[in-house]
Amino acid sequence: MTPNPLALIAEITHRCPLHCVYCSNPLQMVAKQAELATEEWVRVFQEASRMGVLHLHLTGGEPAARSDLEELIAGARQAGLYTNLITSGLGIPESRLPKLVDAGLDHIQLSFQDSQEGPAQWIAGAKGHAYKIVLAEKIRQLPLAFTVNLVVHRQNLDHIEEMIDFIEQLGPGRIEVANAQYYGWALKNREHLLPTPEQLDNCMRAVEAAQARLAGKTRIDCVVPDYYARYPKACMGGWGRQIVLIDPAGRALPCHAAGVIPGIQFDSVRDHSLQHIWQESAAFNMFRGDEWMPEPCQSCDRKAQDFGGCRCQAFLVTGNAAATDPVCSLSPDHHLIEIARASAASEAAQPTWLYRANVG
Amino acid sequence: MAAAGRIPGGVVALAAPLPNSQPRFAAGCRWATHAEKPVVLYPEGMIRIQGTGQNVLELCDGQRTVQQIVEVLAEKYGAADPARIMEDVGSFLEALQKKRIVDY
Numbered sequence: 001m002t003p004n005p006l007a008l009i010a011e012i013t014h015r016c017p018l019h020c021v022y023c024s025n026p027l028q029m030v031a032k033q034a035e036l037a038t039e040e041w042v043r044v045f046q047e048a049s050r051m052g053v054l055h056l057h058l059t060g061g062e063p064a065a066r067s068d069l070e071e072l073i074a075g076a077r078q079a080g081l082y083t084n085l086i087t088s089g090l091g092i093p094e095s096r097l098p099k100l101v102d103a104g105l106d107h108i109q110l111s112f113q114d115s116q117e118g119p120a121q122w123i124a125g126a127k128g129h130a131y132k133i134v135l136a137e138k139i140r141q142l143p144l145a146f147t148v149n150l151v152v153h154r155q156n157l158d159h160i161e162e163m164i165d166f167i168e169q170l171g172p173g174r175i176e177v178a179n180a181q182y183y184g185w186a187l188k189n190r191e192h193l194l195p196t197p198e199q200l201d202n203c204m205r206a207v208e209a210a211q212a213r214l215a216g217k218t219r220i221d222c223v224v225p226d227y228y229a230r231y232p233k234a235c236m237g238g239w240g241r242q243i244v245l246i247d248p249a250g251r252a253l254p255c256h257a258a259g260v261i262p263g264i265q266f267d268s269v270r271d272h273s274l275q276h277i278w279q280e281s282a283a284f285n286m287f288r289g290d291e292w293m294p295e296p297c298q299s300c301d302r303k304a305q306d307f308g309g310c311r312c313q314a315f316l317v318t319g320n321a322a323a324t325d326p327v328c329s330l331s332p333d334h335h336l337i338e339i340a341r342a343s344a345a346s347e348a349a350q351p352t353w354l355y356r357a358n359v360g
Numbered sequence: 361m362a363a364a365g366r367i368p369g370g371v372v373a374l375a376a377p378l379p380n381s382q383p384r385f386a387a388g389c390r391w392a393t394h395a396e397k398p399v400v401l402y403p404e405g406m407i408r409i410q411g412t413g414q415n416v417l418e419l420c421d422g423q424r425t426v427q428q429i430v431e432v433l434a435e436k437y438g439a440a441d442p443a444r445i446m447e448d449v450g451s452f453l454e455a456l457q458k459k460r461i462v463d464y
Contacts, residue, residue: 145388
C-alpha cells in the first residue's frame, strides 16, 4: 500500500487575466462550465484531510477568478487543511483580502514577473504590476504567511539583484525565486526562456548573497532549471508518492503536466473517491516502483532518489513517457537537452513571444 | 513586538531570545495533528514537535516572556537548573526562528 499524499494542489480554475509566456498550465484548458462546483471541491477537501493531507495549495489559472473562493477557503479550513493561495493578485480587490483571511487562509503566495512595470507587462501580456505592489503592502499588514514568487528566465536574469532588492522591499516572510519550467505553454517559448549558464551562475550567487543578508528575516528558496543539472529532479517527490493534483474539472493527476501524456486515463473525483484514485487507479500506479524503468535507470544507484526523473519531461522531449528523463547526463536522449542549451548559449534575437491563450 | 533582536532598519538579527522577549508563532504557523501526533504546519512544510519542545512552544503566546516560560518549566520539572533551562529554551527558539516558525 502506498502512503497517502501530504499535499493537495487544487487547480480550481484555468481562467486567468494574465497571458504569461511561461505559463505551466496545459495547452488544453478546462472551460468554466466544466469546473467542479463549490460543494464538490469542499467534499474533496474533506476526503483529502481524512487521508492525512496537510497542505492545500489553491491555484489556477487565477484562483481568484472563482467568485466562491471565500467559501472554498472556509471549507478547506473547516476540513482541517493548511490553506495556501497561489495568486497573481489580480481579481483580489483590496476589499476582498480581509474576507479571504476571515475565511481561514493561512498563506498567500503572490507572483511577480519583474521589478519594473514595462518588462513585467511584456512577460505577462497584461497590466497588473502596479496593483500587485499595492496589494503586497496590504497583505503585509494581515495575520497570514506571505510569500512572493518571482519567475526568472533568460529575459530578466540579467537584473536578478535588482529584482531581489525590489521584492525584499515588499516585506514578505519568504521569497521564491523560480526559474521557469518548460511544461505546458512554456515549452513553446523555451528558446527565449532558457537561461545561459552564466546567468544561472550569477543567479545562484545573488540568491546566496541575499540568503546570507536576510537570514532570520526572510527565507529565500530557489528553483533551478534542471536542464543544467547532472541528474534529474525527483519530480513532485516521485510519481504518485507525495502529492496529488486535481484539475478544474476534477481529474486527479500526479502533477501539473501529466495530462499531456497520451494513453493514460486520469480518473475524476466526480466518479471515484480520492482515496480510491490514489491507491487503485492505473494512472497513479503506472510509474510507481521501478518495474517500468528502462536502463540506465534500472541498474542505477540513484533510482530510489530521483525515481527516473520527470515522466512529463521524458514525454515532451523524447516522445516516450517511460524513457529516462533526458536531463540526466546518463540518458541516451541527453543530446536533445544539450541542443536546447546550446541554442540558449548562442546570442538570440529579440524574442517574438507566443502569449498564453486563455479560456473564458 | 519585543525589541529584542531588532536592529535599526527593521532587520531581525540572528540571536537567541532575551529573557524579556515574548515569543510567539510567526504568521501562518499553527498546530495540527498528523497520524495522531502534534505537528506544526508552516508554509510548504510541517515539523513534528513533541515532549519538552511541545511544552515550550505551547507557552509561547506572545504574552509570556522567556523568563516566565523558564519559570513555568522549572516548576514543572522540579530539580532542573533554571540557567540550563534558559539556555535550552533559547537555542530551541532560535532554531525555530531561523525556520521562520517563531518570532520574538
